Amino acid sequence: MRFRAKIVDLACLNHFSRVINTIAKLAKTCTLRLTVSKLYFILSDKVANGGVSMWCELCQGNFFDEFQMEGVAAEHNEIYLELVPENLSRALKTAQSAKAVKIKLTNKHCPCLRVAVELPSLSSSSRIVTHDIPVGIIPRRLWNDFREPSVPDFDVSIYLPVLKTMKSVVERMKNLSNSIVIEANLSGEMNLKIETDLVSVTTHFKDLGNPAWASEDGCQSSAQDKDLESMAEARIDIKKLQQLLAGQQVNPTKALCNIVSKRIVHFILLHEDVSLQYFIPALA
Amino acid sequence: LSRIGDELYLEPTESGLSLRAVNSSRSAFASFLFAPLFFQLYEPGGRQPSRELVRCKVLMKSFLGVFRSLPSLEKTVGKCLILLKPRANRLVVQLHCKYGVTKTHNLAFQECELLQAVFDTQGCASSLCAPARVLSEAVVHFPQTLAEVTLGAGPGGKISLRNYVEDEAAPSKTMVTELRLAEDEFQTVAVTPGSRITFCLKEFRGLLTFAEASNLPLTIHYDAPGRPVVFTLEDTVLEVHLVLATLSDPESELQPPTANGASHLPAPSDDFADDLESYMIAMETSTYDDGPSGVPPSPTFPLRTPRPAESDPEEEEEEEEEGAVPGTPPHKKFRSLFFGSVLTPGGASPAPTQEVLAEDSDGEN
Numbered sequence: 001m002r003f004r005a006k007i008v009d010l011a012c013l014n015h016f017s018r019v020i021n022t023i024a025k026l027a028k029t030c031t032l033r034l035t036v037s038k039l040y041f042i043l044s045d046k047v048a049n050g051g052v053s054m055w056c057e058l059c060q061g062n063f064f065d066e067f068q069m070e071g072v073a074a075e076h077n078e079i080y081l082e083l084v085p086e087n088l089s090r091a092l093k094t095a096q097s098a099k100a101v102k103i104k105l106t107n108k109h110c111p112c113l114r115v116a117v118e119l120p121s122l123s124s125s126s127r128i129v130t131h132d133i134p135v136g137i138i139p140r141r142l143w144n145d146f147r148e149p150s151v152p153d154f155d156v157s158i159y160l161p162v163l164k165t166m167k168s169v170v171e172r173m174k175n176l177s178n179s180i181v182i183e184a185n186l187s188g189e190m191n192l193k194i195e196t197d198l199v200s201v202t203t204h205f206k207d208l209g210n211p212a213w214a215s216e217d218g219c220q221s222s223a224q225d226k227d228l229e230s231m232a233e234a235r236i237d238i239k240k241l242q243q244l245l246a247g248q249q250v251n252p253t254k255a256l257c258n259i260v261s262k263r264i265v266h267f268i269l270l271h272e273d274v275s276l277q278y279f280i281p282a283l284a
Numbered sequence: 285l286s287r288i289g290d291e292l293y294l295e296p297t298e299s300g301l302s303l304r305a306v307n308s309s310r311s312a313f314a315s316f317l318f319a320p321l322f323f324q325l326y327e328p329g330g331r332q333p334s335r336e337l338v339r340c341k342v343l344m345k346s347f348l349g350v351f352r353s354l355p356s357l358e359k360t361v362g363k364c365l366i367l368l369k370p371r372a373n374r375l376v377v378q379l380h381c382k383y384g385v386t387k388t389h390n391l392a393f394q395e396c397e398l399l400q401a402v403f404d405t406q407g408c409a410s411s412l413c414a415p416a417r418v419l420s421e422a423v424v425h426f427p428q429t430l431a432e433v434t435l436g437a438g439p440g441g442k443i444s445l446r447n448y449v450e451d452e453a454a455p456s457k458t459m460v461t462e463l464r465l466a467e468d469e470f471q472t473v474a475v476t477p478g479s480r481i482t483f484c485l486k487e488f489r490g491l492l493t494f495a496e497a498s499n500l501p502l503t504i505h506y507d508a509p510g511r512p513v514v515f516t517l518e519d520t521v522l523e524v525h526l527v528l529a530t531l532s533d534p535e536s537e538l539q540p541p542t543a544n545g546a547s548h549l550p551a552p553s554d555d556f557a558d559d560l561e562s563y564m565i566a567m568e569t570s571t572y573d574d575g576p577s578g579v580p581p582s583p584t585f586p587l588r589t590p591r592p593a594e595s596d597p598e599e600e601e602e603e604e605e606e607g608a609v610p611g612t613p614p615h616k617k618f619r620s621l622f623f624g625s626v627l628t629p630g631g632a633s634p635a636p637t638q639e640v641l642a643e644d645s646d647g648e649n
Contacts, residue, residue: 087459094425123468129425132460 001079001137003034003105006066013101016063017092018249019056019274024085025247026054026278031138031146034069034079037061041085042146051281052240055148062273072140079105080143082136083113091115091131099126111135149279152266154258155232157213158184160267161205163255166192167245169203174238176201179283182241182257182265183233186210191231194238211256232261234282244278252276286344287490288312288526293399294375295339296328296368304399305344311529312487313401322521324363338370340393350377350389360385368393401527403514408505410475412443416495416502416517418469423489425463432531433488435504435513436480441467443475448482448531471501481506482531483513491515491526498522506530 007013023030023041027049033040039060045053060067071077095101095117102116112132119127138146160166169192173180177194184190188208194201244267254270267278285292289305289312296302300322304315320326351357363380372390379387405411422445426433432448446462467473495502495517506513510532517524 084459090427090459091461121466121469123466125466125468127422127463127465127469129461129463132462134457134459 001072001105002068002070003079003103004066004068005060005064005103007063007101008065008099010096010098012063012065013092013095013098015273017089017095019058020085020089020092022247022249022276023054023056024089026243027085029082029084030054032081032083032135033146034071034081036069036077044145045149045279045281050237050240053149053279055277057275059273076140076143078143080138080146081105081111081113082138083133087131087133088113088115091117091133094129095119105135106132108132111137149277152258152260152264154266155261156184156186157211157256157258158186158188158190159209159211160255160257161190161208163245163248163251167242167248170238170242170245173201173203174242178238179235180238180241181233181235182259183231184208184257184259185231186228189231211254232259234259234262234265236265236280236282240280244280285314285316286348288314288487290344291341292344292347293339293341293396294368294393295398298328301326301328306399306401307487312484312527313399314487314491314526315401315524317523319521319523338368339396339398340368340375341396341399342375342391342393346391347377350379350391370395401512401525403512403525403527405505405514405516408507408511408514410437410479410507411472411503411505412470412475413472413501413503414470416492416500418465419502420492420496422463422465423485423492425461426485430485432482433485434480434482435506437475437477438464439477441473443467443470443473472503479506479508481509481511481513483528487526487528488515491517491524494524 007016027041027043031040031042031044033042037060039058041054041056043049043052043054045051069077069079071079092101092115097120099118099120101118102114104114104116106112106114111134113135115131115133117129117131119129121127170180173192173194176199177196179194181193181195182190183193188206188210190205190208192203192205248269250271252269252271254268256268258266258268260266262282264279264281267276267280269276269278285303285305289307291305293304293306294301295304300317300319302315302317304313306313357379360381361379362382365376365378365380367376367378368374369376373392374390375393377389377391379389381387423433426445426447430447434444434446434448436444436446438444442464443466444462444464447460449458449460492502498517498519500517500519503516504513505516509530511530512527513530515524515526515528
């Protein structure tokens with residue numbers, strides 16, 4: 001099992017750092033899955049996470065100048081690691097002016113991801129900062145826990161409003177209530193509602209647009225049968241929603257959510273080379 | 285100094301005003317000595333030079349409160365007068381501001397014992413000197429919350445800094461960060477290969493901030509693990525020392541040494557008085573490497589040719605000197621000679637350190 005990668009381009013490095021920062025805000029510990037062409041940051045829906053789950057996918061070619069990976073076995077050419085993304089975020093934080101960043105999987109005293117940052121200096125040789133991030137190797141028998149979640153059979157799919165606006169609304173609502181109701185319909189309308197003994201606040205968004213999904217069984221007509229005005233809603237933990245919105249450092253190219261009434265809200269945030277899916281279950 | 289302790293010790297001496305602080309576990313000590321030339325007027329004995337010099341300590345918070353907003357101070361304050369009124373038990377800090385406004389702060393003080401860490405930079409096996417900027421840039425890679433850091437002379441002539449992880453915590457849980465600097469980033473390097481010491485980052489960062497702001501190179505003197513590490517900054521009118529305890533060996537916990545962890549002391553004991561006794565005995569019986577002017581290397585004034593001050597340290601609590609210390613070379617020679625004469629003890633009065641120790645022994649008895 002080997003892994004070695006290198007980033008030399010500063011723009012790629014900053015982009016990668018931003019992705020890591022976002023992941024670090026969403027999960028204390030998560031799984032990093034490495035394949036020949038992609039990296040995945042996965043959080044599976046255990047009770048400890050409050051039922052949320054995350055699936056983030058990056059194409060390695062868009063970030064790394066060099067990427068070599070050898071999995072556990074020839075027919076299972078992948079590596080699954082458990083790590084604390086905050087450590088990776090910290091390691092990259094002071095690498096903004098780096099000449100190169102190399103990441104390597106090592107096993108000196110214990111398995112670590114070694115991040116070596118080469119920094120410019122006034123002297124003849126560069127400064128090298130190494131960060132050894134302890135990781136856990138996840139054995140093959142547990143790999144099934146980390147499969148890509150399927151898109152749920154949703155009632156409504158809608159594009160999200162401008163994330164910055166949504167974030168400030170949710171942040172203020174967070175002070176008033178622990179849970180928030182997201183409801184939306186197929187006419188591009190979304191409401192965010194909170195209700196307490198003293199006050200209820202609703203923010204209405206219009207003209208958001210609904211993405212078209214090709215139906216699996218190919219019958220598109222079923223979508224037209226649905227009542228365009230009826231709202232699908234789910235009550236979710238407001239802190240989880242706020243975390244998701246606060247963690248976004250760059251505006252996504254596309255941001256949408258799928259609501260399964262009273263069950264789960266599935267958020268999809270797409271950037272050019274990164275896709276992030278986040279599932280927040282409805283509260284009982 | 286406020287990063288180290290809650291009390292500010294003020295000691296006027298013939299060689300200048302010394303401001304000191306120590307932390308509660310006595311594992312960190314710092315002193316800033318401002319030469320008389322730093323001030324427009326310096327009268328250690330007040331109006332009656334023959335009077336005994338008083339040392340006192342004040343609450344750090346109270347003292348800092350006087351100088352709370354530095355930018356506004358720089359704009360409004362013309363002069364700052366500090367005087368000690370022993371009979372009234374007050375330290376008076378008077379700010380003479382624009383438009384005839386005078387702000388007088390009366391701080392209560394306590395008389396105190398001598399606060400002096402015993403250390404000997406000449407006796408240290410290794411030393412490094414680097415511009416403060418290099419060290420600041422090095423330290424930035426470590427998280428703000430990191431307690432201890434290990435400085436070492438590694439293979440290939442590289443100087444390394446790495447975060448210290450206590451062995452009790454599972455080593456497989458903590459991230460380890462290590463920075464390697466090439467020897468040529470330092471102005472001087474005289475280290476024992478393979479040597480390593482571990483010390484607290486917090487107080488060191490405080491000194492680094494000051495050093496960077498005053499653009500002075502920082503010298504690090506260290507010896508074996510367990511012996512204190514001494515950081516010094518100096519220019520023509522200021523001498524700064526920060527003495528930190530170091531971990532005695534990788535296995536044991538960080539022991540707070542007494543403030544007297546000098547090279548030939550017996551094992552540190554809890555009783556401060558006893559240690560001072562033995563230190564004094566050691567002082568009187570040992571031979572020191574005398575500096576050029578015959579003054580034993582005191583912690584406060586090793587006699588070296590001062591480097592030209594590149595910029596006046598502007599963040600001191602006192603106001604900036606007004607032309608008393610020119611930074612330009614033509615005056616330098618004159619000042620260093622003058623300095624030398626202030627320092628060199630005449631036949632009559634003993635050298636500053638010895639005087640200080642003598643006082644203390646009286647205090648102990």
